[in-house]
Amino acid sequence: MATNILILSAGTRNKVVQAFKKELAHNGKVFATDCSNIGPAIYDADEAIIVPKIKDPFYIDEILGVCKKNNINGVFSLIDPELSLLAENADRFTEAGVTPIVSSYELCETSLDKYRMYEMLVKLGIPTAKCYLSMEDFETAQAAGEVDFPVFVKPRNGSASININAVESKEMLIALFHDFDDLIIQEYMRGQEYGADVYIDLISGKCTDIFLKEKIKMRAGETDKSVSVKDERLFKQIASFVEIVGYRGMIDIDLFYDNATDIWYLSEVNPRFGGGYPHAYACGVNFPRCIINNLNGRENPVNIGDYQEGVYMMKYNELCILPEDKLAK
């Protein structure tokens, strides 16, 4: 049976679009949307569709229209602000015969709010970086010897980074809180940074796949170079965590490993394809295949850690070049 996939807000995620094209081959089509006709990824799909911005009141109606017109079987988004929107309207998609590949609304909201996430992790007893909502809270904790500079300062919501890796001084802290709203202060994690690409079966709710990579170099908040690794103990911890909390589909987890204490810290969960997922795909950890199986009523077998270690991923810039008259309308 043909499977048609709709990828929302495709942006610059060409590799994800390409992966679905490859997996579907001639057995289904990939449709990709963007609100801009100069987002390159839509041009790698079978069909590029320009849609309104996600804040448009008729956005979901428009997307449902696209689904009906193209016999879409499954839909997902590649950007954070759309995850809750898709989850909130999950019933409307299901009623139209379309599976929204996303976690629950509540879980999307928690995952994208760094302070709510912190509170949830603390409640579950999962090690994570200490987190403060105000300069006063931070200074109280600092006086008590709980935390000290450097610290991370990030917007409480959203993945947009202020692009200062580590805040070293009270002067910078004051300036950031003066210039920006809704910041959080996070304990600086000194360990090695890792990322995990995780799939939770849409039918069984079981964690079926995990790909773990050591991050070697970051650039503009994204993993620029990484190498595949394995850790059986962490695999068990991740599988247990995502199943208890109830994530669904593909998610991306940021972690730190502290060598001195032999503890894994969980720092963030993005309930969508992570920017580094193409590394996992290149190593044979095939989430598009998992999704296509699920959309066709097939459970995926548990297959955690089925890839080669020591495989390096290095990103570089590729170009999509199009004259004005070839841009999507």
Place this chain on the structure above:
Amino acid sequence: MATNILILSAGTRNKVVQAFKKELAHNGKVFATDCSNIGPAIYDADEAIIVPKIKDPFYIDEILGVCKKNNINGVFSLIDPELSLLAENADRFTEAGVTPIVSSYELCETSLDKYRMYEMLVKLGIPTAKCYLSMEDFETAQAAGEVDFPVFVKPRNGSASININAVESKEMLIALFHDFDDLIIQEYMRGQEYGADVYIDLISGKCTDIFLKEKIKMRAGETDKSVSVKDERLFKQIASFVEIVGYRGMIDIDLFYDNATDIWYLSEVNPRFGGGYPHAYACGVNFPRCIINNLNGRENPVNIGDYQEGVYMMKYNELCILPEDKLAK
């Protein structure tokens, strides 16, 4: 005659390596170096060569050795800190029969020091953003009504960006000068940003090619999306400037256009391939061909503005995937 090219510090500039490979076809080889074996661009060359860091005292000896061993005809670097080094040792390369494709030492030093560049542009009467070396100088100018927030704050040397686009407050200015050394404060340019890829013939010293693009979106200090445009008046201004100052080979110029006053402002010159050059190459503005011609004793004809307008460039991430045992040694 076969032409062999050596590309130093290739890093993630795969598209530049690929362009030379394509232009040389079977009539020469491309060699590329990096101090790291997880820089992806070296793997697109005919031969990937791991070399010491540029600060190593024997670095130039090592590169000269690579040139001799591989009958290299021309050499250039893709990173700023290496330009002056190459220019300083130009004679050693020339004596070995290798053409260093780089501007003079003095001009590299000036171009990479934002304050010296500002002084040179002012002296030449070329419009540019006002520039201050200290908070005191800025505040004096601010009190005199010459300049006001927002401002750009950048390291005086080097292309590394502090990643704050515009500084809006005195608090942030204080924090930045507290945390970082050798900063400059630049007037915030409100105009549209443009980039020009320019070639100055190594033999005739004439400006032979200019590709102008409107920058649509920046990401981590690099042009992420751009569109080709033309402006005959600016072409003349650029050709005159680069010939008077004496640049050589491929350079990259950052510009702002102020619609209200109809003035072009020159903001920066990088005397090397710019990060956005592959857009020019895709539009047929062929610097590798110019270089190969020059290395073979042929002058290039003046051919400014020979490309199509309205061609869009959109960057996305491509991956180089290699298992540990396939990395260069």
